[in-house]
Amino acid sequence: xxxxxxxxxxxxxxxxxxxxxxxxxxxxxxxxxxxxxxxxxxxxxxxxxxxxxxxxxxxxxxxxxxxxxxxxxxxxxxxxxxxxxxxxxxxxxxxxxxxxxxxxxxxxxxxxxxxxxxxxxxxxxxxxxxxxxxxxxxxxxxxxxxxxxxxxxxxxxxxxxxxxxxxxxxxxxxxxxxxxxxxxxxxxxxxxxxxxxxxxxxxxxxxxxxxxxxxxxxxxxxxxxxxxxxxxxxxxxxxxxxxxxxxxxxxxxxxxxxxxxx
Amino acid sequence: xxxxxxxxxxxxxxxxxxxxxxxxxxxxxxxxxxxxxxxxxxxxxxxxxxxxxxxxxxxxxxxxxxxxxxxxxxxxxxxxxxxxxxxxxxxxxxxxxxxxxxxxxxxxxxxxxxxxxxxxxxxxxxxxxxxxxxxxxxxxxxxxxxxxxxxxxxxxxxxxxxxxxxxxxxxxxxxxxxxxxxxxxxxxxxxxxxxxxx
Numbered sequence: 156x157x158x159x160x161x162x163x164x165x166x167x168x169x170x171x172x173x174x175x176x177x178x179x180x181x182x183x184x185x186x187x188x189x190x191x192x193x194x195x196x197x198x199x200x201x202x203x204x205x206x207x208x209x210x211x212x213x214x215x216x217x218x219x220x221x222x223x224x225x226x227x228x229x230x231x232x233x234x235x236x237x238x239x240x241x242x243x244x245x246x247x248x249x250x251x252x253x254x255x256x257x258x259x260x261x262x263x264x265x266x267x268x269x270x271x272x273x274x275x276x277x278x279x280x281x282x283x284x285x286x287x288x289x290x291x292x293x294x295x296x297x298x299x300x301x302x303x304x305x306x307x308x309x310x311x312x313x314x315x316x317x318x319x320x321x322x323x324x325x326x327x328x329x330x331x332x333x334x335x336x337x338x339x340x341x342x343x344x345x346x347x348x349x350x351x352x353x354x355x356x357x358x359x360x361x362x363x364x365x366x367x368x369x370x371x372x373x374x375x376x377x378x379x380x381x382x383x384x385x386x387x388x389x390x391x392x393x394x395x396x397x398x399x400x401x402x403x404x405x406x407x408x409x410x411x412x413x414x415x416x417x
Numbered sequence: 418x419x420x421x422x423x424x425x426x427x428x429x430x431x432x433x434x435x436x437x438x439x440x441x442x443x444x445x446x447x448x449x450x451x452x453x454x455x456x457x458x459x460x461x462x463x464x465x466x467x468x469x470x471x472x473x474x475x476x477x478x479x480x481x482x483x484x485x486x487x488x489x490x491x492x493x494x495x496x497x498x499x500x501x502x503x504x505x506x507x508x509x510x511x512x513x514x515x516x517x518x519x520x521x522x523x524x525x526x527x528x529x530x531x532x533x534x535x536x537x538x539x540x541x542x543x544x545x546x547x548x549x550x551x552x553x554x555x556x557x558x559x560x561x562x563x564x565x566x567x568x569x570x571x572x573x574x575x576x577x578x579x580x581x582x583x584x585x586x587x588x589x590x591x592x593x594x595x596x597x598x599x600x601x602x603x604x605x606x607x608x609x610x611x612x613x614x615x
Contacts, residue, residue, distance in 0.1 A: 231453040232563065262562060344562055345569035347577055391562030 176213065178203040179328045180406060181285050186294070188283055189379040199284045204277060205401035207319040207330050208256035208338065209268065211241075211248050217268050219246065224264055233263035237394040254318040256336045256399035262391035265339045269402035276341040277403035279386065283379065286332040288325040296379075305378040308334035315396055336399035337385055346387040455589035456563060461556030463521075466533035466549035473589065480516035480612045481585040485566050487524035488536040489574050496598045497580055498540055504582070505546065507606050513613040516584075518542075521550045523568045523576055525557050564591070586612045 183199040218225045225245040229238050240259040242248040260268075262276075269275050277285070289295035296302070308314065315336050324330045332338070389398075451457055457474040465471050484501055486494045498520070505518050520542075522528035528536075533549035552560065561568060568578035582605060584593040593608040 230458050232455065232458055263559070266559075342558065342569075344558070344565075344567045347567050347569060347579075387567075390565050391559075 176209075177206045178402075178404065179206045181281075181327050181329075184284070184293075186280075186284055186287065188280060189383055197280050199280050201406035202277070202281055203404045203406055204281070204285050204327075204329055205274075205403070206324070206328060208336060208399045208401045209265075210254050210319050211257045212253040214257040214260070214268065215246060215248070217271060221267070221271065224267060229264070231392075233392060234261035235392045235394055238264070240394065240396070252316070254320075255316055256319055256331070258315050258336055258396050258399050259394040260339075260398075260400065261394050262339050262343065262389070265400040266341070268400075272402060274402035274404045276339055276400060278342050279340045279346065281403055282332075282338065282340050283382075285325075285327060285329055288327055288329075290323055291326055293326055302378055305333045309378070309381060315399070337382065337395075337397055339398065339400040340386065341403075343386040343389055344391070346383050348384060348387045452588045452590050454591065456560075456585060456591070457589040459556075459560065459563070461552055461559060463550040463552045463556065464530050465551075466530050466537050468530040471550070476517060477589070478587050480587055480609065481519055481583075481589075482516050482609060483519045483521060483564070483583045483585065484581070485521045485523050485561060485564070485568070485578065487522055487576055487578075488528050488532055489524070490576070493578075493580050493598055497582070498542075500582065500598070500602065502540070502542065504602050504606055504609070507602065508609045508613070511606060511610045513606075513610040515546050516609060516613050517548055518546050519548045519550060521552065521557070521560060523557055523561065523566075523578055524570075525551050525554055564594075584608055584612060 181202055181204055183201045185196045185198050187196050222228055223230070226239045226242050227245050237259050238261060239248075239257075241252060266276055287294050287296045289298060289301045292298065292301075311334075314334060317331075317335055319335070320330045322331055322334055325332065457477060459473050461472070463471050463473075482501070482504065484497055486497055488494075501518055501520070509515065520533075522533065528551055530549075530551055533551060537543055537547060537549055564581060564583050566579050566581050568576050571577050580596065580598050582595045583591055584605065586592050592612060593605060595602075595605045
């Protein structure tokens with residue numbers, strides 16, 4: 156019995172660090188999201204987040220082991236025609252892209268990649284919580300220079316060609332949340348913006364139950380608004396040049412359900 | 418004993434990926450015939466309101482009319498359910514061969530088979546054409562993403578969600594979606610008749 160416990164103790168840390176890429180612990184907390192469940196604050200539990208976005212090279216490993224996610228094999232219901240658009244074959248992409256963030260991946264593909272590593276996509280709240288940190292502050296959203304830098308990066312073309320980990324990390328030790336690619340989140344389809352339904356008359360009550368309960372809590376955060384608008388426009392089988400992903404995992408097993416449900 | 422526990426542990430470690438490939442393998446002989454856009458590719462398992470385990474691939478060969486609801490819903494869902502009943506009734510009158518009408522819960526934590534069954538009884542949706550499904554949290558999200566249905570829990574009881582009724586053909590391919598409440602049902606009914614045949 157002791158031996159088993161010893162083995163557990165040896166395997167457990169390996170299962171976190173021994174996988175494709177390094178994960179960073181993020182201590183949870185309370186924050187007010189741009190689009191919350193009303194004006195209420197959201198509790199984010201402790202979680203691990205990949206320090207870097209998944210690269211083309213790492214994604215190549217995944218498709219080698221999982222034939223159903225190869226460019227020629229993928230089912231159209233899970234990824235549209237632009238899946239891995241920069242790849243010229245199942246195992247081949249321009250050499251210069253190896254360390255750049257993988258893009259043209261669908262939500263289904265990103266989720267499968269994370270699952271294969273015993274991880275999952277981060278929730279919108281987890282992603283936003285980690286992404287409000289600057290190089291030296293956990294919540295830098297009131298820092299106008301920080302916000303300005305993010306907004307400027309949204310205007311730069313082809314940032315998806317950059318190499319992961321070449322920008323400086325935030326205070327958690329996480330790289331490239333800003334300035335490179337948008338990233339998939341587990342519950343991107345929970346983002347419901349009012350005004351999407353103008354085809355249905357001047358009220359959208361017909362489209363969404365209780366839609367009146369949703370609204371912007373912090374319109375000043377224009378960069379976050381752009382991310383939410385982008386998420387709400389996505390379909391799960393979309394593949395965009397400007398959209399990649401990284402994975403997350405619960406820090407405490409029993410919190411999984413809470414993180415996802417919230 | 419020690420060895421056994423170790424094996425179990427290792428199996429658990431590897432399970433995330435091997436589960437996936439197991440379900441891939443299970444259906445590999447069917448892959449050839451399956452349409453690339455078919456929902457039969459979905460690996461998720463579901464429970465019916467009768468408590469039976471079911472996958473979408475078990476519904477092969479039948480047209481499906483699908484809506485996502487939750488039973489505690491007081492706002493839009495009663496109207497969605499009324500829409501479904503009206504569509505079912507009129508399609509039957511129009512001579513369509515009966516498709517399956519499926520109501521998938523977006524609240525799998527609360528909508529147990531028992532609760533779904535009560536809901537079916539309360540709404541007089543007891544015939545074989547009606548099917549209520551409870552999934553897993555992940556399975557429901559995946560399915561909603563296939564339908565492009567958005568939903569968010571806004572308090573312990575209620576969800577905000579899109580009101581979309583979807584029609585799938587005999588191959589499990591999405592053919593039509595009706596979005597919004599209180600709209601005319603003529604178009605969706607003629608689509609169901611077209612797909613189902615008379």
